[in-house]
Amino acid sequence: MMFSVKSVLGNREKPILTPLTYLKCLSCETINSRPFKEGDYVFKETEEKCPKCGGTKMKIIGIYVKEPPKEAGKIKKL
Amino acid sequence: MGVGFLESLAEPLRFLQFAGQQDLLSAILSLVWIAFMMLFLFYPTFSQKLQLSYILRDLERRLYKIKQIREEVRRKTLETLKRYSEGGAKVDEELDKMLLSFAITPESMDPYGIVYKLEHIVNTWEDTFEENVRSLCSKADRERVKTLTNLVEVARGIDYLYRLIRHYYLLGKKTSNIYIVLQVQMLMPQLMEIAEAYRQACYAFMQGQPVGDGVGVLAAAKLVEGVEKKTYEVAKDTIVHETMLDGRKVYVLRAAGPGGAVGKPADGIMKIIEAEKDKVKAIVMIDAALKLEGEDTGKVVEGIGAAIGGIGVDKFKIEEMAKKLKIPLYAFVIYQSIGEAITPMRESIAKAADEVAEKVKNLIKSRIEEGFSVIVAGIGNTVGIGVS
Numbered sequence: 513m514m515f516s517v518k519s520v521l522g523n524r525e526k527p528i529l530t531p532l533t534y535l536k537c538l539s540c541e542t543i544n545s546r547p548f549k550e551g552d553y554v555f556k557e558t559e560e561k562c563p564k565c566g567g568t569k570m571k572i573i574g575i576y577v578k579e580p581p582k583e584a585g586k587i588k589k590l
Numbered sequence: 591m592g593v594g595f596l597e598s599l600a601e602p603l604r605f606l607q608f609a610g611q612q613d614l615l616s617a618i619l620s621l622v623w624i625a626f627m628m629l630f631l632f633y634p635t636f637s638q639k640l641q642l643s644y645i646l647r648d649l650e651r652r653l654y655k656i657k658q659i660r661e662e663v664r665r666k667t668l669e670t671l672k673r674y675s676e677g678g679a680k681v682d683e684e685l686d687k688m689l690l691s692f693a694i695t696p697e698s699m700d701p702y703g704i705v706y707k708l709e710h711i712v713n714t715w716e717d718t719f720e721e722n723v724r725s726l727c728s729k730a731d732r733e734r735v736k737t738l739t740n741l742v743e744v745a746r747g748i749d750y751l752y753r754l755i756r757h758y759y760l761l762g763k764k765t766s767n768i769y770i771v772l773q774v775q776m777l778m779p780q781l782m783e784i785a786e787a788y789r790q791a792c793y794a795f796m797q798g799q800p801v802g803d804g805v806g807v808l809a810a811a812k813l814v815e816g817v818e819k820k821t822y823e824v825a826k827d828t829i830v831h832e833t834m835l836d837g838r839k840v841y842v843l844r845a846a847g848p849g850g851a852v853g854k855p856a857d858g859i860m861k862i863i864e865a866e867k868d869k870v871k872a873i874v875m876i877d878a879a880l881k882l883e884g885e886d887t888g889k890v891v892e893g894i895g896a897a898i899g900g901i902g903v904d905k906f907k908i909e910e911m912a913k914k915l916k917i918p919l920y921a922f923v924i925y926q927s928i929g930e931a932i933t934p935m936r937e938s939i940a941k942a943a944d945e946v947a948e949k950v951k952n953l954i955k956s957r958i959e960e961g962f963s964v965i966v967a968g969i970g971n972t973v974g975i976g977v978s
Contacts, residue, residue, distance in 0.1 A: 526786060528793045531800075531934045550797045553848035555811065555976040575800050575974055576940040 534574040535560065539567030548575055642768045645775050649759050652778050653752075656785045660752040663792045664689075667745040670796050671738065674727035684726050688719065688742050689749045709903040719743075733849030734798075736827075737973055740850035741795040744932070748788040755781065787929035794934045795850060800974035802930040802939050806876040806897075809922075809946040810844040810968025811978040821977065824861050828853035829977065835951065837960035839869075847972030855898065855967050856907035862965055863911055871962040872918050873908065874953060876946055877969040878931055878939075879923035888938030889925040890945050892953075897921035898969045920953060922946050 532545045533552045542564045552558075556572045629636055664685070671681050693715040696707035723739045724730075730738060755774060762771035794801055800808070819833040824843065831842040841862050845853030863870050875897040881887065896908045896919055912919050924942045950966055958964050 526790075529790055529934045548797065548799060553798065553974045553976045554800060554808065555815075555978045556848070574940050576935045576937050579937045 529577045531575050531577045533572055534576075535570040536573045537562035537565060537567050538569040538571055540565040543573065544570070638768055639766070642762075642766060642771065645768070645771045646759070646763055649755075649762075649771060649775055649778070652782060653755055653759055655782070656748075656752050656755060659785050659789045660748045663745050663748050663789060666792050666796060667741055670741060671723075671727055674730040674734065674738065676728055679726055679728075681726060684722065685742070685745070688722055689746050691715075691719065691746070705903055705906045708901060712901060712903065733847075736849030736851045737795055737798050740971070740973060741792065744788055744791045744795055748785060748792075751781065751785060751788070783929055787932050790929070790933035794932075795973060798848065798850075798974050800935045800940075801932055801971055802926045802935050803878050803932060803970045804935065804972060804975050805878050805924045805926075805939050805943055805946075806968040806970040807844045807847065807972050807975050808935075808940070808943040808968070808970075809876045809924075809950070810842050810966060811975060812943050812947040813840075813950055813966060813968075814842045815978040825854040825857035827851040828855060828858040830858060830862065835954055838954055838958050839866075839963040840954065841866075841963065841965045842968070843965060844968040845970075845972045846977070848974055848976040850971055850973035852900070852969075852971055854904070855969055856904035856911075859908055859965055859967060860911055863915065863917075866963050868915065869963045870915070870917055870965060871958050872920060872954075872964045873912060874920045874922070874950055874964060874966045875908075875969060876922045876950065876967070877924075878926055880931075881925035881927060885925050886938070887926050887930055887936060888942040890942050890949065891923050891925065892949065893921045893923065895919055895921050897923055898967075918957075920957075922949060 531548045533548045534543055534545045535558065536543050538557075540562060542562060544563060552572055552575060554572055554575055558570050558572065559568050560570045561568055562570060668681060668685055671685060675681050693711055696704055696711060698704055719742070720735065720739045723742055724735045727735060727738055758770055758774045761767070762774070791801065793799075814831045814833050817833050819831040819842075821829055821831050823846065824830040827846050829844060829846045831844075833840050833842065843855060843858045843862070845851045845855075859873060873896075877897040877899065879891070879897070881889070896905045896912070898905050898908065908919070911917070924939060924946065926936075926939055930936055930939065954964050954966075
């Protein structure tokens, strides 16, 4: 029983990492993020509407996977 | 009452005595036990056979998991290649040909000049590989072809890993050699981690997402972001930004993006040095480096030497040139695991690029005198990283 539970848990596929695209509005310099779209690359200038000022020119300043904050004390530091 | 109760308990216990020889069952069980002991005595490798079957079963389970990953990666690669190919192209056949392609390393009996022989073979192989992808995916542009080439390399990597583990599994099974399968079993946790990284890398290259290995290039790009500069191609797939920093001339070298390429940093550095001669006072290299377990991902560490991986050709050439002209080599590395290097870039790695850019600026200001030049080389795969 124990082995079968372990094998079921062990075979569970890890989810595919999906990065976020971080865009900087070229008018108001606000940084926004959205899920990555094919064709995005860092330093690309895109024509997307800024949710804050309504500006239409944005620059991609980063594409990365957001990491959850580290839980302090969960793993003892050696 | 107490004595009577104990007596009633003693009866079934007596019945269960194995070597008591008080009844037929005990005698049979004793005989079985002796036979079992004899088996170990007259057939000393019995325990080994038993252990071998356990290990083989464990390996079989993990090998099946790697097979599933390999099939998933192959299927996704095929789907992506078909999106960029003409209807009549035999993508299946061509992909299988590329997955099984190989390069033969040069003879090392006489090691003189081996680096340049190796460079020639690897260059030919890489060019042929890229040319095959280009002819197969006629709808893809130049940048996309480079990323698709990386994708096929990922598929080739997991395919080879699967075939290699299967080889040792079957060899161990055929020869009943516990020492072969034991070694594979010991490596399996790391190999499973690599297989999973290949799976994640496949999705990253399919969509052109930046990977952890690109942090060196990202740091180099951030160094010259928003400053006045002259940009030109210095070697194959390699660009250089010429800029000034407080009276020092800075050559920022990196592979051209946003397609997946690593360029030829050594050739680029050599060309700059040939042009600048003794004005170059330092070479600063930025690259991703493998962390040890327990170390934090994205940690920036400073050192000395040529920070560059690969087969060693670029490292050799850079070291040769630096030694000949007595140019100091400074290195900045960003720690990450092997899995993080080929999967979508993590936040901590991306943030480290800004930190490195600042540290490089400080190093240039403190170690290079005004009026002299410095070469900064951002090493890594440029997938998803454009020109700043």
